[in-house]
Amino acid sequence: MLEASNLECLRGERRLFSGVDFRLDSGEMLSLQGKNGSGKTSLLRMLCGLTPPANGEVRWRDQSITTLGDEFHRELCYLGHHNAIKEELTPLENIVSSARLAQEKLDEQAALEALACVGLLGREELACRYLSQGQKRRVALARLVHEKRALWILDEPYVALDASAVELVATLVGEHLRRGGLAVITTHQPVRVSAERVRELWLDTDDAAPAPF
Amino acid sequence: MLLLFRAVIGRDLRLAMRRQADVVAAMFFFIIVVSLFPLGVGPEPDQLRKLAPGVLWVAALLATMLSLPRLFADDYRDGTLEQLALAPQPLGVVVLAKVVAHWLIAGLPLVMLAPVLGIQFDLSNDALAVLTLSLLIGTPALSGIGAIGAALTLGVRGGGVLLSLLILPLYIPVLIFGAGAVDATVTGLGPQAHLSLLGALTLGGVFFAPWPTAAALRVALE
Amino acid sequence: MSHRLINWFRYASPQTFYPLAGKMIPWFWMLAAIFGLTGLSIGFLLAPTDAQQGEGYRIIFLHVPASWMSMFIYLVMSFWAAMGLAFNTRLSGMMASALAPTGALFAFISLWTGALWGKPMWGTWWVWDARLTSELILLFLYIGFIALQAAIDDPRRADKAGAILALVGVVNIPIIYFSVKWWNTLHQGASVSLTKSPSMATTMLWGMLLCALACWMYSIAVALMRARTIMLERERHTDWVRTLLAAKE
Amino acid sequence: MHWNSLADFLAMGDHGLYVWGSVVVTALLMIAEPILVVRGRRKLLLRLMRQYRAEGVDRRDHRQPTTRRSPA
Numbered sequence: 124m125l126e127a128s129n130l131e132c133l134r135g136e137r138r139l140f141s142g143v144d145f146r147l148d149s150g151e152m153l154s155l156q157g158k159n160g161s162g163k164t165s166l167l168r169m170l171c172g173l174t175p176p177a178n179g180e181v182r183w184r185d186q187s188i189t190t191l192g193d194e195f196h197r198e199l200c201y202l203g204h205h206n207a208i209k210e211e212l213t214p215l216e217n218i219v220s221s222a223r224l225a226q227e228k229l230d231e232q233a234a235l236e237a238l239a240c241v242g243l244l245g246r247e248e249l250a251c252r253y254l255s256q257g258q259k260r261r262v263a264l265a266r267l268v269h270e271k272r273a274l275w276i277l278d279e280p281y282v283a284l285d286a287s288a289v290e291l292v293a294t295l296v297g298e299h300l301r302r303g304g305l306a307v308i309t310t311h312q313p314v315r316v317s318a319e320r321v322r323e324l325w326l327d328t329d330d331a332a333p334a335p336f
Numbered sequence: 337m338l339l340l341f342r343a344v345i346g347r348d349l350r351l352a353m354r355r356q357a358d359v360v361a362a363m364f365f366f367i368i369v370v371s372l373f374p375l376g377v378g379p380e381p382d383q384l385r386k387l388a389p390g391v392l393w394v395a396a397l398l399a400t401m402l403s404l405p406r407l408f409a410d411d412y413r414d415g416t417l418e419q420l421a422l423a424p425q426p427l428g429v430v431v432l433a434k435v436v437a438h439w440l441i442a443g444l445p446l447v448m449l450a451p452v453l454g455i456q457f458d459l460s461n462d463a464l465a466v467l468t469l470s471l472l473i474g475t476p477a478l479s480g481i482g483a484i485g486a487a488l489t490l491g492v493r494g495g496g497v498l499l500s501l502l503i504l505p506l507y508i509p510v511l512i513f514g515a516g517a518v519d520a521t522v523t524g525l526g527p528q529a530h531l532s533l534l535g536a537l538t539l540g541g542v543f544f545a546p547w548p549t550a551a552a553l554r555v556a557l558e
Numbered sequence: 559m560s561h562r563l564i565n566w567f568r569y570a571s572p573q574t575f576y577p578l579a580g581k582m583i584p585w586f587w588m589l590a591a592i593f594g595l596t597g598l599s600i601g602f603l604l605a606p607t608d609a610q611q612g613e614g615y616r617i618i619f620l621h622v623p624a625s626w627m628s629m630f631i632y633l634v635m636s637f638w639a640a641m642g643l644a645f646n647t648r649l650s651g652m653m654a655s656a657l658a659p660t661g662a663l664f665a666f667i668s669l670w671t672g673a674l675w676g677k678p679m680w681g682t683w684w685v686w687d688a689r690l691t692s693e694l695i696l697l698f699l700y701i702g703f704i705a706l707q708a709a710i711d712d713p714r715r716a717d718k719a720g721a722i723l724a725l726v727g728v729v730n731i732p733i734i735y736f737s738v739k740w741w742n743t744l745h746q747g748a749s750v751s752l753t754k755s756p757s758m759a760t761t762m763l764w765g766m767l768l769c770a771l772a773c774w775m776y777s778i779a780v781a782l783m784r785a786r787t788i789m790l791e792r793e794r795h796t797d798w799v800r801t802l803l804a805a806k807e
Numbered sequence: 808m809h810w811n812s813l814a815d816f817l818a819m820g821d822h823g824l825y826v827w828g829s830v831v832v833t834a835l836l837m838i839a840e841p842i843l844v845v846r847g848r849r850k851l852l853l854r855l856m857r858q859y860r861a862e863g864v865d866r867r868d869h870r871q872p873t874t875r876r877s878p879a
Contacts, residue, residue: 133714196423216350223343224420224423226425492706498706505699509730509733512737613826614820617826670832675825803859
């Protein structure tokens with residue numbers, strides 16, 4: 124389903140990584156590991172199609188994502204470093220408006236259910252400015268509840284979350300995989316996803332790479 | 337596509353309503369700049385009538401510049417722009433919607449203020465009407481062309497100043513035809529020619545500018 | 559296989575271009591000097607006095623070629639910009655950034671000589687003539703391009719942003735020119751034009767053409783020199799630059 | 808030859824200031840530009856050579872720990 128061949132990433136003058144190959148099938152998860160600055164976020168953005176790779180290609184259902192374009196984006200749910208929520212809007216407004224922007228059909232009832240699932244019921248009318256970092260992250264995570272998309276690309280989903288929310292994400296990812304979805308996740312914490320097939324990919328900068336002998 | 341268009345406009349308008357201070361500040365900037373001119377050049381009505389179209393139009397350009405840097409900056413900072421770029425539709429449509437929203441928030445108030453400010457300059461009723469009409473037709477082009485600059489300077493050091501440097505030269509045709517229309521009314525030539533050229537610029541600006549803007553946004557997101 | 563080809567196209571270009579440009583630069587300098595000296599001697603020593611403008615018209619041997627070059631360089635710059643956006647070649651961005659300062663220089667020369675020509679002819683240093691005004695705006699566009707590229711750290715992003723700006727500018731230049739021209743005719747009627755001397759003697763024409771050729775050669779030479787510097791800077795992590803500099807030491 | 812004397816040539820029919828003002832500024836700019844380019848290039852070359860030398864030293868430092876570690 125999702126395939127990367129020979130990806131190379133240049134940032135400014137530095138080569139962050141090169142020759143990254145992997146293949147991920149339905150129901151599989153890729154756990155992306157590496158130290159700070161090893162290019163995890165860059166690789167995720169490449170998989171989304173935000174950053175064009177300096178070399179190599181990303182393929183989805185055996186077609187290049189650049190030729191697929193919107194067809195690929197319709198199946199993709201990307202959660203980046205930033206929560207993409209507006210401080211001025213309430214959690215409910217945020218969820219509804221971001222669903223509209225992503226061209227998802229979402230009525231108020233479903234939005235409230237999603238909010239309840241991430242544990243924000245009772246705060247849906249409060250401007251996000253007044254929420255804590257973890258609660259804001261939960262608002263962003265509500266997308267995982269209501270959007271039914273095949274490929275999840277999550278950049279550090281556990282940041283600022285408490286134990287119960289971490290558990291929630293783990294469950295959501297587990298269900299997603301059981302439904303036949305795919306997930307690519309970066310995290311510094313160990314992932315406790317109860318899935319049968321978790322693959323690991325280590326990104327290392329060139330000088331730390333094992334010598335080729 | 338239309339749904340998305342409306343969603344973007346609705347969201348931007350709602351955000352602007354929750355952040356009225358910015359909108360109001362740009363309007364007061366417009367009022368103050370225009371009101372300073374008579375203090376600088378003297379109160380003779382003849383002179384003021386001659387200056388009015390140029391002064392009001394230049395002030396409108398500057399007031400638009402004031403609100404442009406934020407057109408994409410907030411969305412860029414909080415990650416919404418990434419999501420918009422990943423939404424399953426052309427980014428150009430989103431940009432077009434944001435341009436329309438920007439005009440409703442920043443351009444339309446200027447149009448509505450213009451007749452009041454024109455009175456300060458002793459303009460005749462005809463001239464006031466044409467001034468308002470020219471601003472109504474011309475300000476969308478300012479938002480459209482400005483969006484290119486806003487996208488190019490996204491996340492760049494000294495973005496605001498750079499934005500004016502890039503965009504103000506491109507505003508010259510709009511300024512010429514906009515102020516020219518009022519001028520032509522005052523001097524007795526009809527404003528039709530100016531206004532239709534201004535309309536052509538607006539159509540061109542609003543419908544072509546979103547594509548380079550979208551390209552520039554993608555570059556900024558890389 | 560296709561990968562190899564693309565790699566070659568994208569990575570080998572500067573490497574092959576660098577020594578080639580180095581070999582070409584002295585020739586362009588020589589041509590610039592020859593054309594410039596003959597052009598200027600024709601213009602300043604041989605050409606007859608202009609019936610209307612006296613000797614002051616000789617400024618056109620500098621002004622007109624500079625104006626031509628400033629506009630032409632903008633077109634060439636946009637061409638490279640478009641190439642860079644379409645094919646993602648590294649060389650195009652370098653060429654565009656190498657050309658911009660030279661274009662700005664010619665735009666400035668054109669304005670300066672235009673002002674010095676205007677003072678004796680019109681009695682004022684500056685007139686809002688359509689040509690001069692457009693030239694001024696062209697200078698602003700060059701400065702905007704240079705400033706935008708200078709403000710962006712990542713050279714790839716700077717190239718792309720600059721390319722978009724250059725293309726937007728190239729679409730706008732004719733619109734700006736015609737709007738200024740229209741504005742100008744409405745406000746002060748037809749003005750004396752610098753280039754449309756009613757009887758341009760053939761010697762004058764030859765002088766001007768030679769000067770224009772000299773400017774052309776000069777621009778190529780300087781742009782190549784600057785492109786080579788940009789190349790070294792941007793490719794400083796590649797092996798070919800390392801070996802090149804190691805050989806120099 | 809169009810001119811009768813050097814003084815004539817320099818006077819340019821009363822427009823000397825304007826004509827020579829144009830010529831001098833143009834010449835200065837067109838000489839200054841290549842000089843600036845060449846100077847920029849020299850500076851860059853010096854900087855790069857210094858940088859390569861520094862990197863060479865760095866590399867040797869880096870290599871030692873990795874070779875020590877690799878047999879393990």
